[in-house]
Amino acid sequence: MRNRYIESFERAQIEAKNIPAFRAGDTLRVAVRIKEGNKERVQNYEGICISIRGEGTGRTFNVRKVGANNIGVERIFPIYSNSIESIEVLRRGRVRRAKLFYLRELKGKAARIKELRRK
Amino acid sequence: MEFIIEKIGMSRTIEVPSVPVTLLKVIDAKVCEVREDGKALVAYNSSKKLNKSIEGQQTKYSISKEFNKFMTIEVAEGTEAGDLSTAPLAEAASVKTSLNTKGRGFQGGMKRHNFSGGPAEHGHRFGRRIGSIGNAEWPGRVQPGKKMPGQYGNTKVTVKNEVVSFDAENGILVLKGSIPGHNGARGLVRIVK
Numbered sequence: 175m176r177n178r179y180i181e182s183f184e185r186a187q188i189e190a191k192n193i194p195a196f197r198a199g200d201t202l203r204v205a206v207r208i209k210e211g212n213k214e215r216v217q218n219y220e221g222i223c224i225s226i227r228g229e230g231t232g233r234t235f236n237v238r239k240v241g242a243n244n245i246g247v248e249r250i251f252p253i254y255s256n257s258i259e260s261i262e263v264l265r266r267g268r269v270r271r272a273k274l275f276y277l278r279e280l281k282g283k284a285a286r287i288k289e290l291r292r293k
Numbered sequence: 294m295e296f297i298i299e300k301i302g303m304s305r306t307i308e309v310p311s312v313p314v315t316l317l318k319v320i321d322a323k324v325c326e327v328r329e330d331g332k333a334l335v336a337y338n339s340s341k342k343l344n345k346s347i348e349g350q351q352t353k354y355s356i357s358k359e360f361n362k363f364m365t366i367e368v369a370e371g372t373e374a375g376d377l378s379t380a381p382l383a384e385a386a387s388v389k390t391s392l393n394t395k396g397r398g399f400q401g402g403m404k405r406h407n408f409s410g411g412p413a414e415h416g417h418r419f420g421r422r423i424g425s426i427g428n429a430e431w432p433g434r435v436q437p438g439k440k441m442p443g444q445y446g447n448t449k450v451t452v453k454n455e456v457v458s459f460d461a462e463n464g465i466l467v468l469k470g471s472i473p474g475h476n477g478a479r480g481l482v483r484i485v486k
Contacts, residue, residue, distance in 0.1 A: 177476075179316055179465050180304050187307050207309075231305050257309045 176229065184230035188254050198223055198274050199267030199287050202237055204251060205259035216259050219249060222267065222287060224274040226253075238277060240285070246278065266290040294381050294484045295366040297322055297337055298466065300392065302476045306457075314457050315472050317390075317482065319464040322377040324368065325354040333368040335377055336360035339479075366481065382459045382466060385484045389453050392480035394473040396447030406440040453485060 196202060204219045221239030228234050233253045241247045251258055267287035277285050301316040322335040336354070339362035347361050354374070369381050382388075402408040402423040411419025423442065427435045454468040466482065474480065 177301050177316075179301050179318065179463065182463075183314075183316060183465070183467065184304055191307075231307050231311075252307070252311065254307045255309065255311065256307050 187231055191254050193253055194261055194263050196263045198225055198272055199269030200263050201265040203262040203264055207257050207259055224277055294369045295481050298482050300474055300476055300478045312469055315468045317466040319379055319466055323356050323360050324372055324374050324377050327372055331367055332365050334363060334365050336363050379461060381484055383461055385456050387455050387485045388482045389451050389485055390472045390482045391449055391451040392472060392474035392478050394446045394448055394450050395475050397445040400445040401442045405445040
């Protein structure tokens with residue numbers, strides 16, 4: 175159990191955040207605020223969430239996508255960071271693990287994830 | 294002005310860029326007697342220890358049983374006997390924190406003084422030894438202050454940190470960055486400005 179003072183300090187910051195529920199295997203679109211000089215713009219990053227870890231304000235998630243020339247890209251975001259404008263869940267995946275690091279070894283068709291169908 | 298504190302632990306903020314913070318609990322203290330040099334005798338709670346000399350002090354200053362430890366600290370001007378006010382912390386911009394560092398016991402030169410040591414394998418016998426500690430017949434002694442193995446840690450260290458926020462209700466002081474010591478360690482904070 176974490177210290178209650180640390181917890182209340184973190185809860186005060188997190189409370190106002192409206193984060194959708196998602197888990198590993200879900201396809202996400204993350205809108206990231208980017209500052210260039212004194213201009214600020216929002217960039218979308220889309221991929222499969224392969225892990226969620228940590229607690230409180232230090233909670234992060236890892237989003238993997240296969241970019242141009244078949245190069246895998248993974249970005250780790252702090253869930254509650256102010257630099258994240260929004261997180262959108264595009265597709266729920268059917269997976270049997272909490273951490274999908276095995277996707278790093280797979281290519282092309284093998285690296286697909288089935289969509290979750292609820293009965 | 295000084296306050297007795299207990300280190301709670303570390304966290305971070307969600308701002309951009311994120312700030313690493315250390316949380317401190319300001320220990321409730323009762324002012325017993327204000328001295329002329331700006332210092333005061335204060336009592337605070339520490340374990341359950343009680344003996345006749347402590348009880349004698351408690352009756353003398355008419356304070357309750359929990360306040361069983363005494364210490365002399367700097368206080369704000371115009372402080373009177375009674376509860377020690379934490380109001381000055383609310384306006385503090387930066388503080389100096391003094392705590393004992395984590396004790397690491399008796400350590401060799403490599404860990405204690407960052408000596409480089411020697412190769413571990415291929416017939417070397419130097420390993421983690423400290424090497425030569427002096428010259429020859431002259432001066433015939435080891436220079437005072439020579440870095441050698443010994444007790445490492447558990448020494449008082451003072452660091453300066455910015456204040457991020459202060460919650461007067463719960464007595465929680467939030468500092469930017471890290472401070473020495475383990476979680477639960479007690480020490481003093483002094484307001485710099």
